[in-house]
Amino acid sequence: MELAHWLSRAVAANEEWSARFGSYSPHPATEIGDPAFAAAFEEFAARLADNYPFFHPRYAGQMVKPPHPAAVVGYLAAMLRNPNNHAREGGPATCDMEVEVVAQLAGMFGLTTHLGHLTGGGTMANLEALYVARQSHPDLGVAYSVDSHFSHARMCEVLRMPGHPVAVDAAGRMDLAALRAVLRDERIGTVVVTAGTTGTGAVDPIHEVVEIARRHRARVHVDAAYGGFFALLAGAEGIPAEPWQAIRRCDSVVVDPHKHGLQPYGCGAVLFTDPTVARHFRHDSSYTYFTPADLHLGEISLECSRAGAAAAALWLTFRVLPPTRDGLGRVLAASRRAATGWAERIEGSSRLRLYQRPDLDIVTYLAARPTLSEVDSATERMLREGMTDPDDPVYLSVLRADADAFRRRHPDLVRDRPDARVLRSVLIKPEAETELAGLHERIERLAGERSTRCPTPA
Structure with a gap:
């Protein structure tokens, strides 16, 4: 669907509906001329540019993404x-x-x-x-x-x-x-x-x-x-x-x-x-509700x-996109396949390891390091370098876990500090499925050439 077309149709539909009630003159106190608004909008657009690309597969961080165009049109x-x-x-x-x-x-x-x-x-x-x-x-x-x-x-x-x-x-x-x-x-x-x-x-x-x-x-x-x-x-x-x-x-x-x-x-x-x-x-109000006696929202x-x-x-x-398996379910299925597919790639990597297998579409992982201190340092570096790379940025998020949580999942890690951060990617966008190979390669590069798989305890 062409968003600009349907947004203009939404505005036109509102004007057609408004015309049914007769014309009136807006109060001058609320009127703003285009030149004045243009200046404000330019400043607004510049401020809004200070944001992360939630819409793009490069963004594999928090559980945020843009709404569907149908939702944008409906909301407006x-x-x-x-x-x-x-x-x-x-x-x-x-x-x-x-x-x-x-x-x-x-x-x-x-x-x-x-x-x-x-x-x-x-x-x-x-x-x-x-x-x-x-x-x-x-x-x-x-x-x-x-x-x-x-x-x-x-x-x-x-x-x-x-x-x-x-x-x-x-x-x-x-x-x-x-x-x-x-x-x-x-x-x-x-x-x-x-x-x-x-x-x-x-x-x-x-x-x-x-x-x-x-x-x-x-x-x-x-x-x-x-x-x-x-x-x-x-x-x-x-x-x-x-x-x-x-x-x-x-x-x-x-x-x-x-x-x-x-x-x-x-x-x-x-x-x-x-x-x-x-x-x-249940409650009542003395100044509202002339609608039917049935429970209202x-x-x-x-x-x-x-x-x-x-x-x-x-x-x-x-x-x-109804909430059915063949409707919205297809969108979620793509995110789920991206998560399981990435988990398999991580399990086959010498530079990364899973923190735990994903139940849904959130993948948690860490650089293959022998101690919690090194894991935490690598996580901080990968996050910083990935987000600040001017040519090939990738946006991630982190999860902090205590030493006991690591003990249950990775008993081979040396617990030399009380907690450590691991990387966390929420693959909430279905496009993650088709862009998975590039994302995995990028994270592996961030993990560094010197990484080796942690030894398995005897």
């Missing part, structure tokens, strides 16, 4: 009318679109019943899930893995709920024995499992956690903010089906369409499998004002 078209999806009277069309896309997200997880809405992102969505957890089990705590997103510990503090970190295994997944111990020794009302940790992309054994948590009468919340759309590939591309199929048996799930859903920031979502949790959100959300444009962008994207 709705933004020109600026609906507020707090209640239907703030934007009838986009509120209806939000209800429809949330139902599609629920279908992606196999939920037979649901209550949910879009949010500004995963942190807000997780806050809402934990808020309902607190209201459902007052005075009980929350268990989450030590590799879960830091917002869970933070939100427990905000909600004044006891938070209990749970150890992980050598693959970065929640350790079930450690979970049993926490559930036995602490007063836990909710267990948070992660479907795609932001560090390594690890997927907790959700199907096993559900069984354990239920025996202790605890709720289960799934933080699938990063990995949620991989539910479309459950049982394919080397992704086990069981953890994803178990989500329908959990109490709530969070997913971020602004990651694998190809949306602009911010667009998260929270879904509850029991619609009766709406009782925890503002009555099932902690947020008030929310961008209707986010719902419009997701709705239009789902019309052309």
Whole structure:
């Protein structure tokens, strides 16, 4: 699709719609002439150039990428009318679109019943899930893995709920024995499992956690903010089906369409499998809501004002790339193949080694060095030299791991410091699959000619 053409069509559609209500003269206080705006825009464009090329395969760092053109067109078209999806009277069309896309997200997880809405992102969505957890089990705590997103510990503090970190295994997944111990020794009302940790992309054994948590009468919340759309590939591309199929048996799930859903920031979502949790959100206002008596979006959300444009962008994207295996699933499959393909190349390299095998599309790796000190130094150098190379730059990110995490994964490394950084690449763009050979070659060069495979312990 030609972006410029459809952006102009979005502007034209808004003008056609506006004309239905009659002409009027804009107030002179808001008018700005083209010469004045041109100067401001030139400064703006120059400032915006100070950015990383998230769109390009050279960027293999954090979990960011540009939105799909369909999402850009949908967002702009709705933004020109600026609906507020707090209640239907703030934007009838986009509120209806939000209800429809949330139902599609629920279908992606196999939920037979649901209550949910879009949010500004995963942190807000997780806050809402934990808020309902607190209201459902007052005075009980929350268990989450030590590799879960830091917002869970933070939100427990905000909600004044006891938070209990749970150890992980050598693959970065929640350790079930450690979970049993926490559930036995602490007063836990909710267990948070992660479907795609932001560090390594690890997927907790959700199907096993559900069984354990239920025996202790605890709720289960799934933080699938990063990995949620991989539910479309459950049982394919080397992704086990069981953890994803178990989500329908959990109490709530969070997913971020602004990651694998190809949306602009911010667009998260929270879904509850029991619609009766709406009782925890109910409220009234003396100055709004002339819409029907049915629950509206503002009555099932902690947020008030929310961008209707986010719902419009997701709705239009789902019309052309639906959340199905043959739709968005094809995009995720390319990212997954890129990750597994790169893992194989790294395993065959004398200069690099995997930190751990990828569960999804996040690859973690390090220069082949014998000590943690040398690993950390090499990581810092590769990151700096890669990003500052004027002719052939490559953009990476890092993950810091403690010595115990290295011991579980690489017992041969000499642990001469308490922690070390490894390299981390989020292959969230499908183009990584076709550009993989060049990316791997570039990282190998950065690792340096003198690198040798670490010795295997006797």
